[in-house]
Amino acid sequence: MASFGFQLLKRTLGNRSAAARFFSSAPYTPIRATLFPGDGIGPEIAESVKQIFKAAEVPIEWEEHYVGTEIDPRTQSFLTWESLESVRKNRVGLKGPMATPIGKGHRSLNLTLRKELNLYANVRPCYSLPGYKTRYDNVNLITIRENTEGEYSGLEHQVVRGVVESLKVITRQASLRVAEYAFHYAKAHGRERVSAIHKANIMQKTDGLFLKCCREVAEKYPEIKYEEVVIDNCCMMLVKNPGLFDVLVMPNLYGDIISDLCAGLVGGLGLTPSCNIGEGGIALAEAVHGSAPDIAGKNLANPTALLLSGVSMLRHLDLHDKADKIQNAILNTIAEGKYRTADLGGKAKTTEFTNAIIDHL
Amino acid sequence: MTKFCSERIAKYAFEYAYLNNRKTVTAVHKANIMKLADGLFLESCRQVATKYPSIKYNEIIVDNCCMQLVSKPEQFNVMVTPNLYGNLVANTAAGIAGGTGVMPGGNVGADHAVFEQGASAGNVGNEKLLEQKKANPVALLLSSAMMLRHLQFPSFADRLETAVKRVISDGKYMTKDLGGASTTQEVVDAVIATLH
Numbered sequence: 001m002a003s004f005g006f007q008l009l010k011r012t013l014g015n016r017s018a019a020a021r022f023f024s025s026a027p028y029t030p031i032r033a034t035l036f037p038g039d040g041i042g043p044e045i046a047e048s049v050k051q052i053f054k055a056a057e058v059p060i061e062w063e064e065h066y067v068g069t070e071i072d073p074r075t076q077s078f079l080t081w082e083s084l085e086s087v088r089k090n091r092v093g094l095k096g097p098m099a100t101p102i103g104k105g106h107r108s109l110n111l112t113l114r115k116e117l118n119l120y121a122n123v124r125p126c127y128s129l130p131g132y133k134t135r136y137d138n139v140n141l142i143t144i145r146e147n148t149e150g151e152y153s154g155l156e157h158q159v160v161r162g163v164v165e166s167l168k169v170i171t172r173q174a175s176l177r178v179a180e181y182a183f184h185y186a187k188a189h190g191r192e193r194v195s196a197i198h199k200a201n202i203m204q205k206t207d208g209l210f211l212k213c214c215r216e217v218a219e220k221y222p223e224i225k226y227e228e229v230v231i232d233n234c235c236m237m238l239v240k241n242p243g244l245f246d247v248l249v250m251p252n253l254y255g256d257i258i259s260d261l262c263a264g265l266v267g268g269l270g271l272t273p274s275c276n277i278g279e280g281g282i283a284l285a286e287a288v289h290g291s292a293p294d295i296a297g298k299n300l301a302n303p304t305a306l307l308l309s310g311v312s313m314l315r316h317l318d319l320h321d322k323a324d325k326i327q328n329a330i331l332n333t334i335a336e337g338k339y340r341t342a343d344l345g346g347k348a349k350t351t352e353f354t355n356a357i358i359d360h361l
Numbered sequence: 362m363t364k365f366c367s368e369r370i371a372k373y374a375f376e377y378a379y380l381n382n383r384k385t386v387t388a389v390h391k392a393n394i395m396k397l398a399d400g401l402f403l404e405s406c407r408q409v410a411t412k413y414p415s416i417k418y419n420e421i422i423v424d425n426c427c428m429q430l431v432s433k434p435e436q437f438n439v440m441v442t443p444n445l446y447g448n449l450v451a452n453t454a455a456g457i458a459g460g461t462g463v464m465p466g467g468n469v470g471a472d473h474a475v476f477e478q479g480a481s482a483g484n485v486g487n488e489k490l491l492e493q494k495k496a497n498p499v500a501l502l503l504s505s506a507m508m509l510r511h512l513q514f515p516s517f518a519d520r521l522e523t524a525v526k527r528v529i530s531d532g533k534y535m536t537k538d539l540g541g542a543s544t545t546q547e548v549v550d551a552v553i554a555t556l557h
Binding site: 263 | 397427
């Protein structure tokens with residue numbers, strides 16, 4: 001009962017701050033955002049994010065939620081109903097790494113978030129970090145992956161013993177939705193080209209439908225160049241010359257593989273930001289690396305992925321000047337090379353790295 | 362996805378590794394998501410692996426595999442994959458190794474075998490390459506060496522492969538995709554010269 005009252009109060013206050021933001025003339029009324037620090041190294045890197053955002057005077061008020069220790073029957077998972085409602089209400093969130101507990105009878109945490117918040121597009125900006133040398137230094141692309149259907153629809157069945165079928169489902173609605181977001185993103189961020197990745201020469205109906213939807217949306221954005229690339233050709237071009245690509249939009253399976261491939265091009269999952277877009281403009285930025293339980297609590301973790309995801313979140317909120325400021329500070333700190341965490345080949349602790357970034361702001 | 366086909370390809374992979382002195386076979390899959398389909402594939406691979414105790418067997422998820430390929434490709438030896446992932450992995454690996462112009466390949470069946478370029482992305486039907494005579498013959502030459510091996514002519518296969526590799530390592534005659542300016546015929550002439 002008391003919790004219900006508290007819910008109502010939180011909801012009213014939340015609405016009021018949203019209304020204040022809408023009608024206020026001051027551009028910097030605090031925006032509420034949900035924060036899931038996650039497990040393992042999550043809380044430490046979340047702390048880094050909070051410190052840096054505060055030092056940069058970002059107008060964000062964090063609402064922290066933790067993964068529970070018991071299954072919430074309303075969501076069938078360890079994430080509580082309140083956590084999900086918080087994201088739905090605030091419309092933006094930042095998520096650290098979450099380790100799904102082993103066991104049955106509950107949905108995986110990522111699947112819960114995706115289904116409940118209807119997160120249909122996974123956006124990963126991949127750009128070479130100056131100062132962190134990999135084999136490729138001209139990477140500057142965004143992968144946008146359809147996240148709800150395709151080969152991962154989960155529709156498998158056994159026909160007879162030894163024969164299994166898996167259904168790939170592509171719908172016009174989902175394809176249009178992700179194509180719209182891709183072009184909208186390209187326009188909002190000044191990108192020149194959108195490439196649709198497919199295998200429609202073989203899967204003529206499924207990938208063919210995906211392409212048709214992309215073409216329809218492309219016609220509405222004549223200033224943005226649109227091209228179609230077959231997936232195998234795309235893989236080859238990516239490893240030979242990743243500078244050829246700008247924005248990539250793809251169905252689920254190709255997106256999974258290509259986005260991880262691109263993460264590998266710039267240095268791995270520890271440096272890659274990611275943002276999930278849901279219906280109604282919800283954005284949940286997340287760090288896609290694991291929770292690294294072996295280094296948890298030792299002040300050794302690299303907060304770059306979560307920080308850059310936070311920057312993606314700021315861009316989604318149109319706080320571009322703050323986003324640029326923080327991003328430049330991060331890139332300069334890494335480029336300078338004096339303070340680098342262990343995974344980048346340095347010896348700095350998480351707190352030292354964080355302070356170095358704050359100094360660069 | 363059928364058990365019959367998965368077993369067949371797994372058997373071929375392990376037999377190939379055994380005959381060619383390869384130490385590791387890696388199965389590429391996405392069984393955490395496609396539990397039944399790729400699960401069946403993995404089961405077949407594991408069963409065949411038990412029959413080759415001298416060869417190391419491991420499994421890797423396809424997205425991690427692509428990430429590792431672009432950062433540390435030397436960790437892979439023989440990779441066995443289902444159809445779609447195989448297409449992607451082959452093209453990624455070809456790109457890392459130098460492109461479609463150098464990667465050989467073969468298609469093997471129970472009764473017949475056809476050898477061709479390993480990865481043909483983007484080159485098929487490229488008229489400009491034909492006109493300017495800049496097509497790289499290396500891939501097809503190495504594929505024909507594979508065919509000779511399949512026909513049990515290992516000495517001829519070795520001679521051809523060594524000649525081609527020497528021409529490339531000399532660096533004097535290379536087509537445009539490898540950074541040189543020779544025509545197809547010049548490269549072939551160089552290989553013939555090295556053979557003698």
